[in-house]
Amino acid sequence: MYTASTAFLDALFEAGVTHVFANFGSDHPALIESLAEARATGRPCPQVITCPNEMVAISAAHGHAMVSGRAQAVIVHVESGTLGLAGGIHNVAKGRVPVLIFAGTSPFTQEGELKGSRNEFIHWIQDVFDQRGIVRQYMKYDHEIRTGRNIKQIVHRALQTAHSDPPGPSYLMAGREVMEEEVSPVVTNRAEWPAVKAGALPASAVEQLAGALLGARRPLVVTSYLGRSHKAFDELVRLCHKLSIGVLESVPNYANYPADDPLYQGNVWNDPRPNPILHDADLILVLDSDVPWIPAVSRPQPGATIYHIDVDPLKRQMPLWYIPAQHVFQTDCATALEQINQRLRSASIKEPRTTDSPDCLQSVAGSRTTSESRLAACAAIDEAAIDARREQHTRAHEERRRELLQRERRPDTGLTVEYVTARIREHLGPDAVTVHEGVTNSRQLVDHLMPLRAGALFTSGGGALGWSGGAAVGVKLALPHKTVACLTGDGSYLFSIPSSVHWISRRYQAPFLHVIYNNGGWRAPKLSMLAVHPDGYASRADDINVAFDPPPDYAAIAIASGAGFGRTVREADELEQALTEALGVVRQQKRSAVLDVYVPRL
Numbered sequence: 001m002y003t004a005s006t007a008f009l010d011a012l013f014e015a016g017v018t019h020v021f022a023n024f025g026s027d028h029p030a031l032i033e034s035l036a037e038a039r040a041t042g043r044p045c046p047q048v049i050t051c052p053n054e055m056v057a058i059s060a061a062h063g064h065a066m067v068s069g070r071a072q073a074v075i076v077h078v079e080s081g082t083l084g085l086a087g088g089i090h091n092v093a094k095g096r097v098p099v100l101i102f103a104g105t106s107p108f109t110q111e112g113e114l115k116g117s118r119n120e121f122i123h124w125i126q127d128v129f130d131q132r133g134i135v136r137q138y139m140k141y142d143h144e145i146r147t148g149r150n151i152k153q154i155v156h157r158a159l160q161t162a163h164s165d166p167p168g169p170s171y172l173m174a175g176r177e178v179m180e181e182e183v184s185p186v187v188t189n190r191a192e193w194p195a196v197k198a199g200a201l202p203a204s205a206v207e208q209l210a211g212a213l214l215g216a217r218r219p220l221v222v223t224s225y226l227g228r229s230h231k232a233f234d235e236l237v238r239l240c241h242k243l244s245i246g247v248l249e250s251v252p253n254y255a256n257y258p259a260d261d262p263l264y265q266g267n268v269w270n271d272p273r274p275n276p277i278l279h280d281a282d283l284i285l286v287l288d289s290d291v292p293w294i295p296a297v298s299r300p301q302p303g304a305t306i307y308h309i310d311v312d313p314l315k316r317q318m319p320l321w322y323i324p325a326q327h328v329f330q331t332d333c334a335t336a337l338e339q340i341n342q343r344l345r346s347a348s349i350k351e352p353r354t355t356d357s358p359d360c361l362q363s364v365a366g367s368r369t370t371s372e373s374r375l376a377a378c379a380a381i382d383e384a385a386i387d388a389r390r391e392q393h394t395r396a397h398e399e400r401r402r403e404l405l406q407r408e409r410r411p412d413t414g415l416t417v418e419y420v421t422a423r424i425r426e427h428l429g430p431d432a433v434t435v436h437e438g439v440t441n442s443r444q445l446v447d448h449l450m451p452l453r454a455g456a457l458f459t460s461g462g463g464a465l466g467w468s469g470g471a472a473v474g475v476k477l478a479l480p481h482k483t484v485a486c487l488t489g490d491g492s493y494l495f496s497i498p499s500s501v502h503w504i505s506r507r508y509q510a511p512f513l514h515v516i517y518n519n520g521g522w523r524a525p526k527l528s529m530l531a532v533h534p535d536g537y538a539s540r541a542d543d544i545n546v547a548f549d550p551p552p553d554y555a556a557i558a559i560a561s562g563a564g565f566g567r568t569v570r571e572a573d574e575l576e577q578a579l580t581e582a583l584g585v586v587r588q589q590k591r592s593a594v595l596d597v598y599v600p601r602l
Contacts, residue, residue, distance in 0.1 A: 004148025004174070004181045005030035008102070009038065009045045011155035014190050016070050017100070019477060020046045021057035023084070025077025026120055027104025030179040046073065049477070049508055051470075053500040054081050058088030059460075059470025060477070060504070061099045063435060066228070066458050068478040071098035071162045071170075078104055078126045082134050082171075087464020092169045093138040093317060094290075095253065095461025096225075098162035099169040100155075105131055105144075107176045116176030135171050138317075140164075145174035148181040156193040163195035165332065166312035198311050198332040201339050205329060209307060210343045212283055216305075218389070219245045220265075220281035224289035225461065226333050227254030233454035235337035236287070237261070242344055244390035245285075248277055250292050251442075253461040255451035262394040269443045272531070274298040277396070283307075287333050290315065292323060300324070309336050404447055410572050417441050417517060417599050420575065421448035424485065424515060427579045432483040433475055435459070437468035437492040440523045441599075445487055466495030469514070473501060476510035483587060484512040490519065490596075493554060499561040505592045506562030513586050514563070514594045516554050520601040521547035547602055554596040564591025570598045 008031070012020065024032060038045045051057035054076050061072040076082055082103050092099045106127035110118040118124070132142045141161040145154055151174075158170035201209070213219055221240065226232045233256065240247055240263045247257045249267035257264050265277050275298045278284070284300055286292045286308045293299055300306060308325035311332060315321040329336065408422035421444060428434070435458045438445040442459070451457040458475070460467040472486035488496065493516045505511060525546050529538050555566030565585040569578050575597070582593035 001182055002185055003030055003034060003179065004145075004151050004183055005034040005179045006037070007148055007151045007183060007186065008155060008179070009034055010185075011152040011188070012073055012100075013045050014152075014188065015156060015159050015193075016190075017046050017073050017159075018068075018070070019049055019061070019064060019474075020073045020075055021049045021051050021061050021474075022075040023051050023054050023057055023077060023081055024075065025081060025104065026122060027078050027106070027176055028075065028179075029176065030116065031075070049504060051500065051504060053497045054084030055086045055088045055466055056470035056473075056497050056500045056504065058085050058092060058099065058101070059467045059496075060474035062088065062092050062095065062097050062460065062467065063458070063471030063474030064478040065097050065099060065474075066095075066471075067433065067455060067475050071100050071159055072474070073100045073102060076101065076103045078106060079128045079131045079134060080126060082131060085135070087462070087466060088470075089135050089138045089169070090464045091460040091462035091467050094463065096166045096168055096312065097461070098159070098167040100158055100162060101135075101169060101171045103131065103171070103173045104179065105173050105175045109177060114177040114180070116180040131173055132171060135169075138169065139171045140168040141170040143172055145172055145178055148178060148183040150186075151183075152186050152188045156188060156190065160193040160195055165196065165198040166316075167195075198330055198335075200335045201309075201329055201331050205327070206339045206343050208327070209285075209340055212305060212307070213239075213243055213245070213285070213340070214344075216283035217385075218281050219243065219283040219285065220277065221245055221247045221285045221287060222250055222278070222289055222292040223247070223256045223287040224249065224251050224291070225253040225256070226288040227252075227256035227454050228288070229332075229334045230454040232288075232332075232334035232337060233257070235334055235341055238341050239337055239344070242341070244386045244393060246277060246281075246393045246396075248275070249446070250289055252446060252457075253459045255454055255457040258452045259450040260452055262390070262397045264397060265393065266400055267443060267446050268293075268298075270294070270527075271443075272297060285309070286323065286325065287337075290318075309333055408448060413571070415570070415572060415575065415597060415599055417444045418448050419572065420515070420517070420597055420599065421445055421487075423575055423579060424487070424513075425449050427583055428483060428485055428513075430456070432456070432485055433458070433479060434485045434487060435468050435471045435475060436487040437465060437489065437496075438487055438517060439465070439489050439492060440527060441489065441517055441519075465492045466497065468492060469496035469498055469501035470504075472512045472514070473504050473508075473510045476505075476512050477508065480510075483583070486512055486514045487517065488515070489517050489523075490548060490551070490554065491521065491524075494548075494552070498554070498557050502558045502561035502563045502592055502594075506564075509590055511564075511586045511590050511592045513582055514558065514592060516594070516596045517599050518551065518554065518596055519599050520549065520551060523602055526602060555594045558592070558594040562592070563594050564589055565593035566596070567594075568596040568598070 106123045107118045162170040246265045283305045306325040308328045407418040468488045476484045559566040585593045
C-alpha cells in the first residue's frame with residue numbers, strides 16, 4: 001500500500017536528503033511502517049538516525065547541512081517534540097542553515113472515523129491550538145499537510161524555501177490520519193523547485209566598488225560567515241592579494257580567510273577596547289556579517305566609506321540592527337567578489353599621478369553612477385602604495401603571530417587554553433574539520449587553531465548552547481573520511497546532552513575527538529556581570545551561582561554512553577599522550593574519544 005508517509009519519504013530522497021534525524025512518537029505509526037517496508041523491499045529512502053534527544057537531532061542536521069550544503073530532515077513528536085528542539089531552532093534560524101523539520105500532530109478524529117484515529121490518552125493531552133506557532137517566528141516556511149495527494153509537492157516547496165537566500169529552516173506537520181492515507185504515486189521533478197539565490201551586483205555597483213577600492217588608502221574587509229561558500233573564500237583571497245586589503249573577522253562562524261596569510265588581521269569578539277585596524281580604515285567592505293563591530297566599544301572612523309554586501313543585509317530576524325553603510329546590496333558574496341575581481345583584471349595599476357587620492361575616492365564613492373573614466377582615474381594609484389600597504393599588513397600580521405606563538409608556550413604548571421589549542425592544532429593537521437562552542441574562549445580557539453581553508457572551522461551562528469556535540473556527529477556523517485573535532489566549554493558540554501551525542505556517535509559509527517575546556521562553570525555570565533557591575537556585590541562574592549563544584553566526571557559520562565576513550569587532563573605532561581591516544585581511538589578504532597582538560601578556573 002502506497003501511503004502519504006511513503007510519498008513523504010520518496011520526496012525527501014528525491015530532493016537529496018540523505019539523513020533523517022528522528023525522535024519517533026505515537027504520531028508516527030505510518031512513517032515507521034513505511035520505513036520498515038522500504039528496508040524489506042529495498043525501496044530507497046534516507047538513512048534514519050535515531051536521536052534520543054531532539055536538540056541533538058536538530059544540531060546534527062545543522063552540522064550536516066553546513067558541510068554538505070543540503071538540508072537534512074528532522075522528525076519530532078507533536079508539540080512536545082517541537083518544544084524539545086529547544087535552542088536548536090534558534091541556531092538554525094540565526095545561522096541561516098537549511099533544515100526541514102517534520103512533526104506529527106494529535107489525531108483529529110476520536111471515534112475511529114479514519115485510520116489513525118485517537119486510541120491513546122496522550123492524544124488529548126498533546127493536542128494544542130497552534131502547534132506551528134511554537135516555532136513560526138524562526139521559520140522561513142511553515143505549513144500543515146492536509147492530504148497525502150500533494151505531499152511531495154509540499155515537501156519540495158518547503159525545501160525550496162529552506163535553500164533559498166537567505167537560507168533557513170522549514171516546518172511541516174500532519175495528523176496521523178493524513179500520514180496513513182492511501183494515495184496514488186505522483187511523479188515530481190525536483191528541478192521544478194530550484195532554490196532562489198541572491199542575484200549579482202548591478203553593473204554600476206561593480207564599477208563603483210572597483211573604483212572605490214582602487215582609490216582607498218586603507219581598505220578593510222570585515223566578515224563573519226562569508227566562508228560558508230568555498231568560492232567566496234577563494235574570491236576574497238584573490239581580491240585581497242590584488243589590492244593588499246586587510247581582512248578582519250568579527251565573531252567568525254566559519255573559516256573566512258587563511259589565518260597564515262599576511263593580510264589576515266585577526267578576529268574580534270566581545271573585545272572591551274576599540275580596534276585600531278577598524279578605526280584606521282577609510283573604506284570598509286562588510287561581507288556577510290551580522291555584527292561587524294560593537295558600536296558602544298569600537299566603530300569605524302567618522303567619514304569612512306562603508307559598503308555592505310550580504311545574503312541578508314536587512315537582518316530580517318533582528319528588530320534592532322543598523323550600521324552606517326552608504327551602499328547596501330543583497331547579493332551572493334561569491335558572485336559579487338567574482339564580478340569585482342573580473343572588473344579589476346581590466347584595470348591597470350599605473351604610476352602615481354599628481355591628483356590627490358582622497359579626491360579620487362570621493363568622486364567614485366560619492367557617485368551613484370560611476371563611469372569608465374572615473375574608474376580609470378582611480379586606477380592611477382601607484383603600485384608602490386599597494387606594496388606599502390602589503391608591507392604594513394605583513395608587519396602587523398607577523399607581530400600578531402609572534403604574540404600568539406608566545407602565548408602557546410608550554411606552561412610550567414597546569415594548562416592554558418592557548419597551549420591546549422595549539423597542541424590540538426598540531427595533532428589534528430590542516431585537513432581536519434573542527435566545530436567549536438568555546439563561548440568565552442572563542443577568540444583563543446580561533447586564534448590558535450589557525451584555520452587555513454574554507455570548511456575547516458564552524459560555529460553554530462546562533463547563541464543557544466549545546467550545539468557542538470550533535471553538530472560534530474552531523475559533520476562526521478556528511479564527511480566520513482575526515483577527522484572531526486569538537487571543542488567546547490564544560491557548560492556547553494552539559495547543554496549538549498552528551499549521553500545522547502555519544503550513543504548516536506557509537507550507534508552510527510560517527511567518531512570524533514571531543515575536547516572539553518573545563519574552567520569549572522559558566523564564565524560568560526560572570527564576565528557579563530563584571531562588565532555592567534564591576535564594583536558591585538557580585539564582583540566581590542565567592543559564589544554567584546555559576547560554578548560547577550564539585551565537577552561531574554565528564555569523560556565517564558561519555559564512556560558510559562558509547563565513547564571508546566575518556567581521560568581527565570590537568571597538567572601539560574599528560575596532554576601529549578592523551579591527544580595521541582585519543583586520536584588513535586578516533587582514527588583507528590572508529591570510536592569517539594573525550595578529553596576533559598582543566599584550564600584556569602573561574
